[in-house]
Amino acid sequence: MNHQPYLEWIFSDGEIGLDRLNQQQRYEFDQHLNSCSSCRSLFSAWHATEVYLQNQSLISPKPGFTSRWKLRLEEDRKLFHRRQTKVTLAVSIGGSLLLLVLLFLLTWPWLRSPSLLVWTWIYNIFIMYSYVGLVNEIIVRVIQSATFVIPITWLIILIGILSELGVLWIVSYRLLTNPRRITR
Amino acid sequence: MSNELPRQEIHNKEAEWLIEAQKGETNAFTYLVELYQKPVYSLCYRMLGNAEDAEDAAQETFMRAYKAIRRYDNKRPFSTWLLSIAAHHCIDQIRRRRFPIISVEELPFPELSEPSPGLETILVSNEEKNRIRSLLNVLEPLDRATVVLYYWYEFSYQEISELLSLSLSAVKSRLHRARRAMAENWIQIQPKFEQLDFNSNKSGCNENFLMERITP
Numbered sequence: 001m002n003h004q005p006y007l008e009w010i011f012s013d014g015e016i017g018l019d020r021l022n023q024q025q026r027y028e029f030d031q032h033l034n035s036c037s038s039c040r041s042l043f044s045a046w047h048a049t050e051v052y053l054q055n056q057s058l059i060s061p062k063p064g065f066t067s068r069w070k071l072r073l074e075e076d077r078k079l080f081h082r083r084q085t086k087v088t089l090a091v092s093i094g095g096s097l098l099l100l101v102l103l104f105l106l107t108w109p110w111l112r113s114p115s116l117l118v119w120t121w122i123y124n125i126f127i128m129y130s131y132v133g134l135v136n137e138i139i140v141r142v143i144q145s146a147t148f149v150i151p152i153t154w155l156i157i158l159i160g161i162l163s164e165l166g167v168l169w170i171v172s173y174r175l176l177t178n179p180r181r182i183t184r
Numbered sequence: 185m186s187n188e189l190p191r192q193e194i195h196n197k198e199a200e201w202l203i204e205a206q207k208g209e210t211n212a213f214t215y216l217v218e219l220y221q222k223p224v225y226s227l228c229y230r231m232l233g234n235a236e237d238a239e240d241a242a243q244e245t246f247m248r249a250y251k252a253i254r255r256y257d258n259k260r261p262f263s264t265w266l267l268s269i270a271a272h273h274c275i276d277q278i279r280r281r282r283f284p285i286i287s288v289e290e291l292p293f294p295e296l297s298e299p300s301p302g303l304e305t306i307l308v309s310n311e312e313k314n315r316i317r318s319l320l321n322v323l324e325p326l327d328r329a330t331v332v333l334y335y336w337y338e339f340s341y342q343e344i345s346e347l348l349s350l351s352l353s354a355v356k357s358r359l360h361r362a363r364r365a366m367a368e369n370w371i372q373i374q375p376k377f378e379q380l381d382f383n384s385n386k387s388g389c390n391e392n393f394l395m396e397r398i399t400p
Binding site for chain 2: 007008010011012041042045046048049050052053054056058059060061062065066068069070072073076
């Protein structure tokens with residue numbers, strides 16, 4: 001005996017459920033139930049189960065659910081802050097350690113031979129001194145050429161005008177940028 | 185009409201609370217917790233079968249919803265979104281369980297210090313819980329979620345498919361399979377519960393019934 005279509009009707013709803021059977025199908029279904037105890041048993045069991053399920057109402061939680069949720073939220077926030085602090089600390093310590101390692105690697109050759117470090121510094125100071133001397137020589141040359149082209153009197157007047165313009169610029173800059181004092 | 189007005193008011197308030205909650209207002213979200221605690225808890229209870237786990241899962245659901253509220257799409261109903269979080273969380277919880285957990289409330293010891301509900305009431309209530317649990321326990325987590333959402337929340341196939349990320353045909357076939365499994369289970373468990381009901385209905389048999397329940 002093929003039970004499949006009848007089981008399909010029993011356990012489906014909507015388009016293929018028992019509600020949508022035509023008269024012929026309904027007759028066949030009833031005939032089958034009369035002759036098949038297994039399908040009859042399943043049919044009545046499902047009917048009872050469905051009624052039972054539909055009679056069950058929603059369940060409420062214990063009183064104070066929202067308060068407990070607020071507490072949990074607070075705990076969660078604290079945990080989050082704690083975790084954030086730990087992460088920040090770990091990143092800082094990790095970064096510092098990494099920088100220390102890099103610094104160590106950079107200074108390692110110097111630490112191994114301090115004389116090299118001393119000689120490097122002496123060399124740097126010598127180079128700097130050479131540069132200062134060069135700049136000094138250039139300035140002297142420029143002044144010498146200027147006095148050769150322009151007479152000394154004109155040069156003094158020019159420097160005087162430039163100085164006065166400089167002072168004027170500083171005074172106007174201060175007046176423009178300083179906030180005005182509000183008095184009552 | 186009198187029922188419609190508060191419902192409309194609640195709907196409007198809910199929309200306001202949602203907007204506020206999305207801006208980071210914790211108090212607004214607390215109102216939503218107050219409003220939805222029962223459906224969320226009930227879903228968790230039906231899925232997990234005991235009060236402790238249900239409480240924990242419901243709390244976790246609201247926590248996840250709170251953290252993800254900015255990503256919530258206002259076009260979707262909030263209840264569907266929230267119950268979807270709850271259902272998925274409960275499904276994960278059931279899958280993670282390796283061993284069956286027996287809750288304290290499942291033990292047949294009624295609270296003797298509280299005389300108001302009566303021993304019989306407590307025992308009958310526990311029997312009801314056990315019967316529902318026995319019915320649902322035979323189902324796979326996803327089938328269980330489908331049954332719970334269909335019978336207790338009256339969601340349509342379409343809504344369930346969206347909520348559980350399943351196809352429409354998958355929802356139908358899961359419901360079909362679940363109904364058959366529950367009917368077969370009902371045939372097995374019903375005689376036991378009928379016997380218990382009969383015993384509990386006998387007058388003057390409460391003590392014997394209690395002893396029978398407590399005796400291993």
